Amino acid sequence: MIDTIQLLCSVPILKDTALTDDAPKTYPWRQRLGDVDVTFRPITAADRDTILVFTRALPEQDLLFLRMDITQTHVVEKWIRYIETGKTISLLAEAEGRMVGYCSLHHSEILWTRHLGEIRLLVSPDYRGNGIGGELARQTFALAGHVKLQKLVVQMMSTQQDSQTLFHHLGFVPEAMLHDWAIDRNGRTHDLIVMSREVDEDL
Numbered sequence: 784m785i786d787t788i789q790l791l792c793s794v795p796i797l798k799d800t801a802l803t804d805d806a807p808k809t810y811p812w813r814q815r816l817g818d819v820d821v822t823f824r825p826i827t828a829a830d831r832d833t834i835l836v837f838t839r840a841l842p843e844q845d846l847l848f849l850r851m852d853i854t855q856t857h858v859v860e861k862w863i864r865y866i867e868t869g870k871t872i873s874l875l876a877e878a879e880g881r882m883v884g885y886c887s888l889h890h891s892e893i894l895w896t897r898h899l900g901e902i903r904l905l906v907s908p909d910y911r912g913n914g915i916g917g918e919l920a921r922q923t924f925a926l927a928g929h930v931k932l933q934k935l936v937v938q939m940m941s942t943q944q945d946s947q948t949l950f951h952h953l954g955f956v957p958e959a960m961l962h963d964w965a966i967d968r969n970g971r972t973h974d975l976i977v978m979s980r981e982v983d984e985d986l
Contacts, residue, residue, distance in 0.1 A: 810823065810824045810825055811823065811824040812824070812922075814918065816913045816914040816915055816918060817912070817913035817914060818913075819878045819879070819910065819913050819915075820878065820879075821876050821877065821878045821883070821913075821915055821918070822876070822877045822878070823874055823875070823876055823877075823918070823919070823922060824874065824875055824877070825866075825872070825873065825874060825875070826863070826866055826873040826874070826875045826885065827863075827866070828863050828866075828867060830863075830875060830882075831856070831859055831860060831863060833875075833881075833882050834853065834859050834862075834882065834885075835854065835856060835859055836881075836882070837881070837882040837883075837885075837907065838853045838854045838859075839854050840907075841854075841905075841907070841908075842908060845905070845908070846968060847967040847968050847969065848939070848940055848943060848967060849905075849968070850903065850938075852968075862887075870889070870890075870892075871887055871888065871889055872887070872888045872923070872926050872930075873885055873886070873887040873888070874886050874887075874919055874922055874923060874926075876906070876910075876915050876918075876919055878910060878915075882907075883906065883907045883909070883910040883915060884904070884905060884906035884907060884910065884915050884916060884919055885904070885905060885919070886902065886903070886904045886905075886916075886919035886920055886922070886923045887902070887903045887904075887923075888900050888901075888902060888923050888926060888927055888930075889901045889902075889903075890930060890932060898932060898933040898934060899932065899933070899934050899935075899936055900927045900930075900932040900934070900935050900936070900982075901935075901936045901937070901938070902920065902923060902935055902936070902937050903937075904916055904919060904920055904923075904937075906919070916949060917949065917952070917953065920949075920950075920953055921953075924953075924982065927982050928982050928983065932982050933981065933982055933983075934979055934980070934981055934982060935955075935979060935980055935981075935982060936958075936977065936978070936979045937950050937955060937977075937978050937979070938965075938975055938976070938977050938978075939975070939976050939978075940965050940967070940973040940974070940975060940976070941960065941973055941974035941975070941976050942973055943976075947976060947978070950978050951978075953980070954980040955978035955979060955980045956978060956979065956980065957976065957977070957978050958977045958978060958979050959976075959977045960974050960975070960976055960977075961974065961975040961977070962974050
């Protein structure tokens with residue numbers, strides 16, 4: 784299972800940004816992954832209903848682990864306000880005429896953690912295994928470098944084995960396990976896993 788990943792960034796969305804040294808990208812960016820043509824682009828206010836359709840179609844197992852209930856209109860509107868004010872950068876993936884995933888980057892505003900960015904990532908179950916989650920994460924990593932972040936952090940429950948495997952392959956290493964630190968939508972507590980990687984490390 785692929786979880787969400789937030790990253791706070793105190794700059795506006797970058798429309799024309801080189802995401803890798805050898806493959807400069809501009810948005811919208813189109814790429815074929817597996818047998819699917821995927822379009823990547825920044826989320827905007829116009830995507831509110833698109834996001835709600837996407838999240839409300841997720842299986843209950845995925846909804847259990849959301850850190851914010853993005854099936855709720857007011858929560859999505861708050862997320863979009865963060866994007867519009869530059870507090871969050873969020874990329875969306877579209878395939879076959881619908882939203883199939885997103886990745887968000889949040890930059891800590893706390894003085895002593897201002898070099899950190901937190902990622903949240905979510906991909907539709909129907910499109911997992913095509914590399915969409917990995918590509919969303921890579922593009923988000925590149926944006927983190929442009930906003931001068933030094934380290935990326937991801938948090939997930941200990942039961943989210945697929946998420947841990949994905950981020951391990953993307954160069955993240957475990958930093959801590961916090962006992963009963965997270966609680967799901969059904970009120971069950973879980974150990975929280977914290978993983979990180981340096982922004983300037985090669986993928």
